[in-house]
Amino acid sequence: MDTALLIDEVRLTPILIADPPLLNTQGVHQPYTPRLVVEVVTRGGVTGVGETYGDGKYLRLARPLAEALPGRSVSDVNGLFALADEVCGDARDADERAARVDAGGLRGVQTTDKLRLSVVSGFEVACLDALGRTLGLPVHALLGGKVRDRVEYSAYLFYRWAGHPDGAEKDDWGAALDPAGIVAQARRFARDHGFSSFKLKGGVFEPDQEIAAIRALAEAFPGQPLRLDPNGAWSVPTSLYVAGQLADVLEYLEDPASGTDLMAEVSAGTSVPLATNMCVTTVPEIADAFARDAVQVVLSDHHYWGGLHRTRELAAVCRAFGVGLSMHSNTHLGISLAAMTHVAATVPNLDYACDSHYPWQTEDVITVRHTFRDGRLDVSDAPGLGVELDRERLAVLHRRWLADDGTMRERDDAAAMRKADPGWTTPPVPRW
């Protein structure tokens, strides 16, 4: 094996990036959210970059994995899983281990296995970037080659405040707290990025209010695909009520109820396709959900599933079982958007436009931001991911992380909400 591909050094840089006050059923995005940038440097002097979640529980897993990598080849990405199993241990700190496994959150059940896969994904992408750069091949070619030249994304609409309670990172979007505000947001997304499908993050207001917002979107963008995602906030009857009200305009309804049992009940009662990034987020959750026809669309996320190869495998499973596929997104930067675009380009059954928070992110760690045209990103044919790390920006955002007193280092949407509403607690599930 070519020694130039051997890993010489791994650098982990936790950062805090600005995030607007986007609302969801658990609360609101904090002014800053943690991300982890992974750099893998080969003996050949090539650096590959990856990106994943940056909360403490991820950092605790990432550090031993980073220490174990030198001497291995960047081509050996299948081996990352066994290595992570071996070296990472349990990511949860003592308090978390003492508590029962977190059954909620916006990303479904959080097990150590799942956290570990999210960490591996950042390393896998960094290895593939380094491999591609060394070989002169784009990442999509390392996955067997693209089957499309552009990848379509959807506008990700959020109820939001005009600004954070503490005034941090003010932007010019203004508030969006009613149907008119959502339509205005959608129009700006359509104008600036050319998106032609729209997803509204729901679970924030009474269901009838969110139904009205989708109706307003349907009127403003007749015939264009619409989606609604309350993050599991509804009961089965509420889910069926909403599905019934919006059956004629929804492309799919995302995680109306929480968990496979309730999703299967909702699915049995509606013809609206149900999508998920909460009840099918790991391999062991697939068989039961598919057998019960609980979901018709899986929103893959290369962070959750352990990287780009695993995302392709998930796509194959969906293909075999006639389940649709699209992509989920959480707050992320341009490294992950590049990775999403590469893998999405290689999957034949990408049935729906992918989600991305990216347009909400004003900060990035790459030198040239991605540009959506007609709601699509061109698939890069440059070596690796096709993005360059902006080390100055990375240093600035890392210093912000270093300077933080700890409150922003762990994403906590309920805590952020308490800044505006001191009595706020994470709502019960179902909330409505």
Next chain:
Amino acid sequence: MDTALLIDEVRLTPILIADPPLLNTQGVHQPYTPRLVVEVVTRGGVTGVGETYGDGKYLRLARPLAEALPGRSVSDVNGLFALADEVCGDARDADERAARVDAGGLRGVQTTDKLRLSVVSGFEVACLDALGRTLGLPVHALLGGKVRDRVEYSAYLFYRWAGHPDGAEKDDWGAALDPAGIVAQARRFARDHGFSSFKLKGGVFEPDQEIAAIRALAEAFPGQPLRLDPNGAWSVPTSLYVAGQLADVLEYLEDPASGTDLMAEVSAGTSVPLATNMCVTTVPEIADAFARDAVQVVLSDHHYWGGLHRTRELAAVCRAFGVGLSMHSNTHLGISLAAMTHVAATVPNLDYACDSHYPWQTEDVITVRHTFRDGRLDVSDAPGLGVELDRERLAVLHRRWLADDGTMRERDDAAAMRKADPGWTTPPVPRW
């Protein structure tokens, strides 16, 4: 994209290779069997090799695909499927199209889709070999890297005659037509190659006679894994009878009955795991068979499934559904054995030793034959597949194909059997 990776020329070389008189439920192997060697030559002057079935129906699909490839990149293997759909048309000749789709055969239902995938597999492997040679990377690294250094294979035992009726290609194995003959064959395989698991091709004699052969193997090799494969020749009651008789010694029973319906019935009545390379051979067959727990082990075959990437995807589907995985083999040469070994090395859930006919093949088109040690092959770290084409041998075997009057160019085990038994017709299913 690097122009050195662009395909300049594709060469197809149909050949006939010697095959011993191995018996199965449909008849006997002919003295020669057709294979197709695919060479993909890049503008960079690198040649990659692949191998697949060589019967006319495959050649008719391969030729238009070969003509369509120049100008494409060897890294673009995901794109081969759409290209094949576009250019290949229907492989069956007029007679075959007039007849109903062949529902039998030893490889399950033969549809044009399935034939096309087998053809694509030969091109995909040739492209990956060329890509790996160009980049200096072994094929396993192009699939994300090996997770094991050696791949275990199983001895593939056959009832057989001492020689073909016409005396062609005589060897020194002698006949094996009873339990003692099978045990002697197994001992030679164990001695020469170190195999420690054994599969008997059944469906040849009355089930009680094959039960006796497995019992004799169990006595000769106590505790070692044993398998029996009658290629779907049995009824459900017969399958259950055999399973009951051999439950204590069988690692798995392979395709005792024909098709998912009957396999599901057998499965419901026995604790012996059922394996298949007949009722789950394509993606559309997976969901129903898994839902009904008709099989517990899928024997993948990169020829059937469309190549090495697709084989990895099948492995992922099996992993997600708790179904075991191993590998099927048909008569093949060292190119395909190398390809099998590379992909098998990358799959975490390779649950059983793989099948291979290779030890029966006295002829090859590679310069250095593969050597099993302790029943295992080392996974090559040389660039590409790690095999070199022997052009002189290839030319000799191609001249044999050219000289053939047509009788050997299509594998027909029943026709071969009629040389010894003029009244032989393909037995009904179930045969017993």
